[in-house]
Amino acid sequence: MVRYFLSRLLIAIPTLLAVITLSFFLVRAAPGNPFDSEKPLPPTIRANLDAKYGLDKPVFEQFTNYVGGLVKFSKEEGSWLPTVTLDFGPSYQYKDRTVTYFIQAGFPVSLKLGLMAIAIALVIGVGAGSLAALRQNTWMDYTVMGFSMTGITVPNFVVGPILQLIVISILSATAVQLVPITGWGDSWKQAIMPVFVLALPQIAYIARQTRGSMIEVLRSNYIRTARAKGVPERTMIIRHALKAALLPIVSYLGPAVAAITTGSVVVEKIFRIPGIGTHFVNGALNRDYTMVMGVVIFFGALIIIANLIVDVLYGLLDPRVRAA
């Protein structure tokens, strides 16, 4: 297991390098320049800017400079291991800020928001999905599946504003504000609405997935064996059925956690949350090369780590995978 884990970590390095290379050249291949604006800059200023950020050099040299500058090792006196610092460079759009600053500021917010949403989605999704599977083809099943279909199809930029509208109309009618509708960090209540909006499609997806795999597992022979042994129904579901039914959920969780914790532009805009998602999109729109690169590398690393954790979990949950 340890060996497997380490080898997977080693494979992550070339994977990340490939991600860096590809996105670097793709971003440069896009038309335009970070300093393009509606009113063209005077050529001398433009040349000075390009020179300052190294954009006057050939693309390949820019690439080696960027990659070379990414990781810095520094050894302090008395410490045994060198400290590693990541430097994603300065933002081209926000003049005095570095990309690392934006990630450090925005990611913890998005992470908190995302983890809360995933945790809630897991609890409700798995619960509702199992219930639907156990009461297959009853009104309970139809209700859960109906709600989850709605959750998947209605986009969050619809759900968010509608919820805000509801809260506001209640406020104007009764002078009671149920929950704050925007903002972050002043009160835990501010998290309720964005977490719910983020979690909704995840709940829906996880519920459907759980229901499907649960139904399959419940029909399998070893569940019949457990019944024949005289194992009480609840023990049977938890010990035998749920463990197997959760495997597809676990593999879905890897990319889902990575995606949700890197922030949602829409949710962050609607609820005015200072997360990382906004920077991702703004960076791309403004051709803020270093910002896009920084966020892409960060996202890539997160996905790799999340998938690695999933693989390890998978091995723990399924002995057949462990053997291979």
Place this chain on the structure above:
Amino acid sequence: MSENKILEVNGLKVWFPTIVNEGLWSKKRWVKAVDGISFHVNEGEVLGVVGESGCGKSTMGMAVLNLLKPTGGKAVWMGKDLFSIKGREMQKARRDLQVIFQDPVASLDPRMTVGQIIAEPLTTHQPELTKDEVQSQVHEVMAKVGLLSDMINRYPHEFSGGQAQRIGIARAIILKPKLIVCDEAVSALDVSIQAQIINLLKQLREEMGLSLIFISHNMSVVHHISDRILVLYLGKVMEIADANALIANPQHPYTKVLISAVPIADPRKFQSNKIIELEGDIPSPVNPPKGCVFSTRCPIVKDKCRKEPPTVETIASEGEAGVRQVACHFYQRVNEVGQ
């Protein structure tokens, strides 16, 4: 052998709903997998159940275990109505009522070790046992079925079919049940292992005095292990009789045909033995023949058979052990079969 009935089944019916396409409209129909079967099992007795594929053998077994919901009928298990008890009481009944499944590997939870699988019935029904007591009992039954004790921490996928079947048997006998339903317990195994497992079951039966319902499509295996044999065809009982008597002197045309099809390992003997071939396939249980279910393929069919379903009659034969039951209008003319 005592004539103490531990299980008595009366008019057992298991029907499955199905959708049949008839022209434009689909219709809900019933697959009558098991349609009014009555039999009993005595204490310490092995009841063999034979029949072609799809005749309802396994369905019958699963229904008796209450793993399938029966459509009708009654089963009395040690004085209790098996189909009406629920929850706690059903779990208690399962302690004495175990099963060995047809597909050995798929019947074991792939995420549990062999030790956990075999111990689960014990920990469920006797939670008061300590870990050491459970462990020693697990080791004991593993030794009994011929599993090495160092296999205890392995997972089901690391075993062959024969070994997995032994795990299934160990799991079934650890509670010292009174009845085990063996649903094609040996069909998935190769012949040498079949013999081992059957001898093991015989031995366990002598040691523990358990009863078996031994379901198989293999007539010679069933003959080898059973005291009495029940012959099924299309969800109905054709004949029930003492095993030796049934083989030596079948009274139902279908039984006779089945027996004639059993291969004999001696080529000369086998050649002299005339196989009676049946025409056509087993009819669909959705649309069974009107009269006797066997009437479409019976070699001695008469008009009466096509109109009137025969009842299961108890008949007397001279010099035979036990009671014999036959469902045939013309069982006296069974000699004409294959002539």
